[in-house]
Amino acid sequence: xxxxxxxxxxxxxxxxxxxxxxxxxxxxxxxxxxxxxxxxxxxxxxxxxxxxxxxxxxxxxxxxxxxxxxxxxxxxxxxxxxxxxxxxxxxxxxxxxxxxxxxxxxxxxxxxxxxxxxxxxxxxxxxxxxxxxxxxxxxxxxxxxxxxxxxxxxxxxxxxxxxxxxxxxxxxxxxxxxxxxxxxxxxxxxxxxxxxxxxxxxxxxxxxxxxxxxxxxxxxxxxxxxxxxxxxxxxxxxxxxxxxxxxxxxxxxxxxxxxxxxxxxxxxxxxxxxxxxxxxxxxxxxxxxxxxxxxxxxxxxxxxxxxxxxxxxxxxxxxxxxxxx
Amino acid sequence: xxxxxxxxxxxxxxxxxxxxxxxxxxxxxxxxxxxxxxxxxxxxxxxxxxxxxxxxxxxxxxxxxxxxxxxxxxxxxxxxxxxxxxxxxxxxxxxxxxxxxxxxxxxxxxxxxxxxxxxxxxxxxxxxxxxxxxxxxxxxxxxxxxxxxxxxxxxxxxxxxxxxxxxxxxxxxxxxxxxxxxxxxxxxxxxxxxxxxxxxxxxxxxxxxxxxxxxxxxxxxxxxxxxxxxxxxxxxxxxxxxxxxxxxxxxxxxxxxxxxxxxxxxxxxxxxxxxxxxxxxxxxxxxxxxxxxxxxxxxxxxxxxxxxxxxxxxxxxxxxxxxxx
Numbered sequence: 001x002x003x004x005x006x007x008x009x010x011x012x013x014x015x016x017x018x019x020x021x022x023x024x025x026x027x028x029x030x031x032x033x034x035x036x037x038x039x040x041x042x043x044x045x046x047x048x049x050x051x052x053x054x055x056x057x058x059x060x061x062x063x064x065x066x067x068x069x070x071x072x073x074x075x076x077x078x079x080x081x082x083x084x085x086x087x088x089x090x091x092x093x094x095x096x097x098x099x100x101x102x103x104x105x106x107x108x109x110x111x112x113x114x115x116x117x118x119x120x121x122x123x124x125x126x127x128x129x130x131x132x133x134x135x136x137x138x139x140x141x142x143x144x145x146x147x148x149x150x151x152x153x154x155x156x157x158x159x160x161x162x163x164x165x166x167x168x169x170x171x172x173x174x175x176x177x178x179x180x181x182x183x184x185x186x187x188x189x190x191x192x193x194x195x196x197x198x199x200x201x202x203x204x205x206x207x208x209x210x211x212x213x214x215x216x217x218x219x220x221x222x223x224x225x226x227x228x229x230x231x232x233x234x235x236x237x238x239x240x241x242x243x244x245x246x247x248x249x250x251x252x253x254x255x256x257x258x259x260x261x262x263x264x265x266x267x268x269x270x271x272x273x274x275x276x277x278x279x280x281x282x283x284x285x286x287x288x289x290x291x292x293x294x295x296x297x298x299x300x301x302x303x304x305x306x307x308x309x310x311x312x313x314x315x316x317x318x319x320x321x322x323x324x325x
Numbered sequence: 326x327x328x329x330x331x332x333x334x335x336x337x338x339x340x341x342x343x344x345x346x347x348x349x350x351x352x353x354x355x356x357x358x359x360x361x362x363x364x365x366x367x368x369x370x371x372x373x374x375x376x377x378x379x380x381x382x383x384x385x386x387x388x389x390x391x392x393x394x395x396x397x398x399x400x401x402x403x404x405x406x407x408x409x410x411x412x413x414x415x416x417x418x419x420x421x422x423x424x425x426x427x428x429x430x431x432x433x434x435x436x437x438x439x440x441x442x443x444x445x446x447x448x449x450x451x452x453x454x455x456x457x458x459x460x461x462x463x464x465x466x467x468x469x470x471x472x473x474x475x476x477x478x479x480x481x482x483x484x485x486x487x488x489x490x491x492x493x494x495x496x497x498x499x500x501x502x503x504x505x506x507x508x509x510x511x512x513x514x515x516x517x518x519x520x521x522x523x524x525x526x527x528x529x530x531x532x533x534x535x536x537x538x539x540x541x542x543x544x545x546x547x548x549x550x551x552x553x554x555x556x557x558x559x560x561x562x563x564x565x566x567x568x569x570x571x572x573x574x575x576x577x578x579x580x581x582x583x584x585x586x587x588x589x590x591x592x593x594x595x596x597x598x599x600x601x602x603x604x605x606x607x608x609x610x611x612x613x614x615x616x617x618x619x620x621x622x623x624x625x626x627x628x629x630x631x632x633x634x635x636x637x638x639x640x641x642x643x644x645x646x647x648x649x650x
Binding site for chain 1: 455470475477478479480481482483484487489491494573574575577608610611613
């Protein structure tokens with residue numbers, strides 16, 4: 001009987017899930033809509049049915065050994081989703097406890113970026129690294145910090161909020177209620193704000209002048225930059241410069257071997273990696289010059305989130321079965 | 326036979342050393358001058374003689390079980406002191422290797438702030454805490470970060486350089502070769518620079534106007550502030566405000582339970598603690614408001630450095646003898 005872990009990635013619109021074997025092979029993956037009903041029981045019934053059906057569809061005998069979940073505003077210690085602004089379930093949701101009414105296996109919950117970090121360590125490009133950081137650039141900027149081979153969760157379970165270091169104390173308004181946070185500049189939303197700022201500041205022609213803020217996407221900005229659009233190219237330079245400079249603060253804190261950039265914005269490749277590396281190396285404390293690799297994620301983009309979530313289970317299992325740990 | 330660890334704290338002028346028992350009791354402590362001779366063998370002979378004499382002076386039978394050393398620019402992994410600007414031995418000094426010619430016991434070396442963090446965890450106010458940060462404010466600003474109960478050394482062994490986060494990219498020149506580092510504002514030297522800035526900017530009478538930069542000390546500024554000197558009071562407010570605001574960056578990285586302030590500047594008590602707490606709470610991301618204690622060190626000031634150094638040995642021993650580690 002093969003052992004299978006389930007990885008679930010809860011997003012505002014969709015919940016992705018997958019059946020993952022011990023080697024990180026995705027046996028099956030699919031998605032359901034994240035219920036927009038404030039009654040969370042409806043959602044729990046849906047995800048329970050989806051996973052049960054997925055197991056029933058397997059021709060080989062398989063055993064569910066645990067469920068790992070990545071979700072916004074997740075508290076690893078308590079198994080709660082706490083005050084997630086983009087989810088319909090308000091307040092503090094004891095998500096793991098509720099899931100246990102449906103599944104009698106170990107269930108672990110953490111935020112998406114920590115799940116990405118564990119995924120990177122278990123199946124990705126951080127294999128064998130004890131000290132690294134994963135930056136996820138989606139709607140916001142998330143981060144997962146690994147030191148001494150362990151995810152840094154911190155005292156209240158919310159470590160790794162690098163998106164809320166401050167770039168400019170009088171800068172852009174942030175969803176957290178403050179101003180000038182890194183994620184207001186470096187994220188899918190951040191680069192859109194930068195395009196709008198640049199269109200406001202400069203006279204250059206740009207295909208992006210014809211697109212509304214609501215319709216603008218990272219992909220459009222990337223395509224425009226690849227076609228030579230000056231505003232789009234400058235938006236990547238601006239974004240990469242800010243990220244490169246601010247990552248110097250992360251480096252002096254935990255001195256990682258590598259910083260992985262993942263999420264939509266990282267798909268722009270050298271458009272974003274080049275200015276990050278250049279400005280990081282120019283700004284970083286001399287002792288750290290040339291000592292931190294800036295790398296793309298080693299996880300297949302479409303599966304990164306569910307692999308990360310499932311690795312919460314596999315990583316835990318590896319440790320429990322390890323002789324010399 | 327009682328087991329004894331030696332703690333050594335290497336400073337630019339003096340080397341303090343002490344014989345410490347497993348409970349953190351200082352059996353004997355003394356200091357020698359840190360040799361100003363570039364030939365390090367002279368220094369090694371001196372410290373060897375001092376420690377041997379200290380052991381010979383004990384009436385009870387004692388066994389040396391290890392030597393822990395705190396030093397500037399120390400690389401924990403390699404046992405090196407690397408390019409320490411304030412020590413006479415230049416380049417990369419394989420300090421542990423050299424000490425092993427004199428002592429046949431385990432020898433561990435780390436930087437002063439990491440030693441302070443281990444000391445705080447072993448004998449001080451961080452007992453039982455898994456996630457905390459120690460800030461040492463002396464000539465510079467050092468820091469030791471503990472996450473998941475372990476010191477964060479990082480990939481190259483130089484994690485915890487919070488003194489080199491940036492307050493102002495066009496700010497004060499720093500010994501590291503860059504500008505605006507936190508330690509150019511928040512340290513014994515930093516507050517002196519702030520007094521000079523304030524004397525330059527304001528018209529208020531101040532007893533500090535009569536003192537040259539070279540003669541000015543943290544203690545003088547503290548005494549003046551306690552007497553109501555406006556420039557001195559403002560210097561502490563300025564220093565505490567900057568530290569409070571910048572510690573928010575540390576909190577979003579590792580989410581510590583407490584941040585301990587130690588070293589000369591912390592002796593000013595509420596003069597520095599009050600503005601740190603006020604500005605930290607005003608600036609920190611809402612999720613962390615009221616969740617981080619700002620505390621003085623729990624180690625006796627005069628012994629803090631040698632206790633921290635000795636705890637490198639005791640902490641290691643505790644772990645090796647632990648059943649469930």
